[in-house]
Amino acid sequence: MALFRNRRASDAPRPVMLEEKGQHWLNRIVSAPNKEPWGVTLASLAWTAGPATYLAALGGYYIGYGEMISFDRTLYFIGYSVIAGILGLTFKLFYNVTAGNREETQKRKLTETIDKLPDIIHRVRDLQLENLSEETRTIEAAGMLLNKLDLGPEWISTAVEDLSGNLELAGQARKIEIFRRAGLYQRMQDVIREAAPTAEQAADTLRQTHPQIAHNLMQRMQGIAPSSKRGRPRDPLFIERILSAIENDNAELMTLRDVEEMLTLCFELICGREIAYLKFDYTGDWDIAKAFDRLEEDRNDYRLSRARVYSRLRALASYLNYCDANEDISNAAGLSPQTLLNASIEAIDNLTQAVNELRNQTLGDNRHALALQIRTNQLEKAVELYNEARRAYLHLNRNHENFSKAMQRWQKLTRVHHSDLQARENLKRSLMISECIISLDPEEKLKLALHLANYFSEASILFGHKHGQNPVLPSQRRLTVTKAKEIAIEVTLALEPYIKLHSPQVQRAIYSAHSALISTIAPGASAKTKAGLGEALSLEVEKDLAQAAERLAQNLIRYYRVPLSQGTINFLVNTYNASRERLNFIAEHEAPYSGTYSPLNATSVKIPFTRNSWHISLYNAKRVLGMLK
Template structure:
C-alpha cells in the first residue's frame, strides 16, 4: 500500500497531465477551424480602422497637394474626414455582420471537428470489442491476448494475463511477466539469464501454437526476449484492407470486408485528421514520348497485377473470417499471417462439413417436424449460401490475377524490345537534368481545409451510427450488448462511407496509394481509453502521429528491385548511394539487387506468388441447398 502523500502526488500528476492534454487538443481543434473558417476579429478590425483612417487622410492630403499645389482647405478636411468616418463605420458594420453570420458557422465547424475526434476512437474501441465478440472459445482468448500484447505500455500484470490466455500456463505467465519487469528497468542481463533457464520450456509451447496464431505467438516470443512494441515504429497494418473495403463498396457486398478492415480504416482516418503524412515513392521517365508511354503502361500493369494478387488473398480471408464468425462452422478464426492455402483448406473443410450437416438436418426435418430444427436448418442454409458467393468471388479474383499476369507479360516483352535499342533509360538519374528516370516523392495527407471538409462529412455520417459514449448514464450492460449485436453491419457501412469521403482528397482507389499506405505502419493509439474528452483524444492523436519515425527503406528497396529486375535498369554506385542517404535503404540489400546484370534481364514470368489451387465448387454444396429448400417447403 502506497503512502497517502505519494498517492496524492500521483493523482495530482495525473490531473495535470490530463489538463495539459486537453489544452493541447483544444488548441489543435481551434487551429484547424480558424485556418478554414475565420480570421481573428482583432486583425480584421485593425485592418479596417487603419485603411479607413490614417491611410485615407494621408492619401487625400498628399493627392490634393500634388494636384492643386496647396494644402486642403477646412471644407476639404471636413469632406475627407466625413468620408473617412462614414467609410470606416460602414466597413466595421459590414465586417460585424459578416462575423455575426459566419460566427455560427465557425462554431458549427468546430463542433463537428470535435465530434469526429471524439467519436472515431470510440468506434475503434467498439470495433475491437466486436472482433473479439465474433469469436468463440480459444479463438476469442487468443485474439484478446494479441490485442493486449500490441499495447506498448502494457503493465507486467497485463503481460501475465495475456500469456495466461494464450498458453493457459500460470508458471509461463509469471516467467514472462518477470522478464517484462526487468525490461522496464533495463536489466537485460537478467533477461538473458531467464531466457537461458526457461527457453527449453517455453519454445515448444510457442511452436505448438505458431500455426494457429502466428502473429500472437510472434508478439509473445518478443516479450519473452525482452522486446516490447515501439511506439516510434508504429503498428503493422493488415495487408490490403483498403482493397477489401473498396471491393465491398463497388459490389455492394459487406461480406467482402472484415471488422479488422473497419478498424484499420478508422485508424487511418484518425491518423490523417491528426496530421499524419505518408510519403509515396514513385519513378518517372522524361525523354522520348514512346519510351515514357511504354514505361507508364508497364508500371500501371505491374501495379494492377499486384493488386489482383492481393485481391485473391483478400477474398480468401473474407471467406475464412465469415465462416469464423458463424457458430455452426468448424473455422475458429482467421489468424493473421497464415498463407492462402491454409485459409482455403480450412474454408473448404468447413463448407464440406456444413453441407453434410444440412443434409442430415433436412432428412430429420422431413421425418418429423421440429421448429428449432427448422430454424437451425434455415440459418445453416443462409450461411452456406453466403459462403458459396464468397467462394465464387475467390475464383473470380484469381482468374482476374491470371489475366493481369498475361497482360503484364505482354507489356514486359514490349518494354524489353524498346529497352534493348534505347540508351536513355540505362541509368537512374539522381542529379540535375531533365531526361531519364528519376525518383519522385509524393505525400498522402490532409491539409486543414481537407480536414474540415472530411470532419463535416463524417459528422453527418455519425448521426446514423448508433453508438453511445462509454459511461453514459443510460448505458446499461444490456443496452450495450444489444448495441454490439447489431453494430457489425452498421460499422461496415460506415467504414465504406469513410473511404468514399477520403477518396477525393487522397485517392484511396489508386494502386500506388494503396501500396504506399500498406508499406507504412499505423500510429500507435493504445493510450486512447473510454471516457476521454475530445481535446485529450486530439492531443494524443497528434502526439502519436508525430512520434512515428518515417521509414522509406522498404519502399526504396522495392523501387530499386523493380527498376533492376523488371525494367533492366542497372543500379550504379551513385544511385545506390542516393537511396541509402535519402531513404535509409540497406547497403547489403542494394548490393544484392545491383548484382543482377542487364544481360540477365528477360521478360520471365513475374508470377512472384503462385496462387493456391482453388478447384471447382463441389456439387455437394449445391445439392445440400436444394435438399434444404425442399425440406423447408
C-alpha cells in the same frame, strides 16, 4: 518528505496538460479554415486608408495646383473616410458574430468525432471476439493484449498464460517485463534464456493457426515491447477489401479487422498523421514514356489482382468463422492463401453436411425448418464468396498475361533505343524519384470530422460506455457487425476525395506504413485527452522509407533493366536511410525479368470450381423449404 510531496504534486497534473494540449489542437484545427476573409480585410483597409488618402490628396493638390484643396473636396474625403470606416466596422462585427457561432459549432462536432472514433475502434475490436469459439477468443484477446503499449507485468502474464496454458512461462513473462521496465537488462536476459525453450515450443504451436500472435509472443518473451515510434503493422489489403465490398454491394467481402484498420487510419489522418511513399516517373522519348506508363499500369493491375485473390480468401474464411462452420478455421493475419483455401473448403463441406442433416430432420419434424433456413442461407452466402474468390483467380490469370506483354514491349523498346551503357545512363537519368505525402490539411480535417459527426448523430448508435455509467436510451442502438461495416464504408467514401484510396500507390504506401497505437487511448478518456494523445501518437510514428527505397531499387533492375550504380546506392542510403548491404546485394545478384517470367506459378494458389455436392445440397434444401411454405 516535503520535497517528495512537491514532486508528486508536480507530477499529478499530467492528464490536465494532455487535455490542454488537446484543447489547443482542437482550436488550431477549427480556426485554420475560418481566417478573416478578403472582403473584411479590404473594408478594414478602406478605414485605414481614408485619413492617409486625404493627407495624400492635400499634398498632391497643392503640388499640382499651387493652392490648398477646396472645402467641398475636403468634405468629400472626410465623408468617404467616415462611411468606409462605418461599413468596415459593421462588416467586421457581423463576421465575428457569425464566424464565432460557426467556430463553436465546428469545434463541438470536431470534438464529437474525436471522442467517438476511438470508442468505435474499441467496440469493433470487441465485436471481433463476439462470435468466436471460446478457445479462439482466448487466443485473439491475448494477442490484442500483447499489442498494447501501456500494459503492466500482470497483464503480460495473463496474456502469456492464456496463449500457452503454462503458469511457469507466465511467471517468467512477468519477470521479464518487470526487469525491462526497471532497466535491469542483464537480469532480464537471464530470465529470457531460461524461458526460451518453453516459449519457442508455445510459439510453434500457435504458428499453425495464428502466426502473427506467435511472433508477438516471442517478441514479449525476448523483452521487446511495442513502441509508439514503431507503431504496429497494418492488416494487409484492408482497403482493397472495403472498396470491393462497396463495388459489389456485398459487405461480407470485408472483415471486422478491415473496419478497425479503416477507422484507425481515419483517426490518424484527422490527428495529423503524414504517410510518405516513393514513386518514379519517366521523362524522355514519347514511345518509351508510353511503354513505361503501360508497364506501370499493368504491373499495378497484376499486383492488385494477386492481392484480390488473397483478400477474397480472407473474407471467405472470416465469414465461415462467423458461421462457426469449422472449429479449426481462422482468418488470422499471416496465414498463406493455400491454408485459407483448404480450411475454407473443409468448412463449406461441414456446412453442406449440416444442411443435409437438417433437411432430413425437417422432413420428419417441421420444428427444424428455421435452423435449416439459417444454415441454407449461410451455405448459399459461403458458395457466393467462394465464387468471388474463383473469379478473382481467373482475373489474375488475365492480368498476368497483360503484364507479361507489357514487359516484353518495354524490353524491346529499351533494346532498340538504348543499346549501350551510355544509353542506359541516359535512361537512368530520365527516371525521376520523388517523395509524396498522404495527409490532410486543416480544412480537409475539419470537413471530414464534420461529415462524420453528422453521420454518427444520424446513426444514433451507442458506441461504448464511459466509466460504465451511460444508460442505453430508447433512441440508441448497440453497434452491430452490419452497422460497423456500414460505418467503415461511410468513412472510406468520406476519405476518398482527399487521399485517393483507389490508387494502388496510395494503398501500398498505407499498407507499408505502420499505424499508431490507438488502442493506448482508454475508452473512458475525455475528448480533449483523446485529441491530445491521438495527435501525439500519430506524430510519434517514425517515417521509414528504407524498405520502399530498397524495393524501388529492386524494381529498377527487375522490370526496367536499369543497373544500380554506386551513385544511386549512395543517394538511396543518404536520402532514405536504406541498407547499403541490402542494396549492394541487390546490385550484385538481382537479374532483370524476361518477358516470359511467370511468378504466378510459384506463389499463387489455384482455386478450383465449386463442388457439385454444395449445389446439390442447396437445391434440395431450398426445395424442402419451398414445400413447407
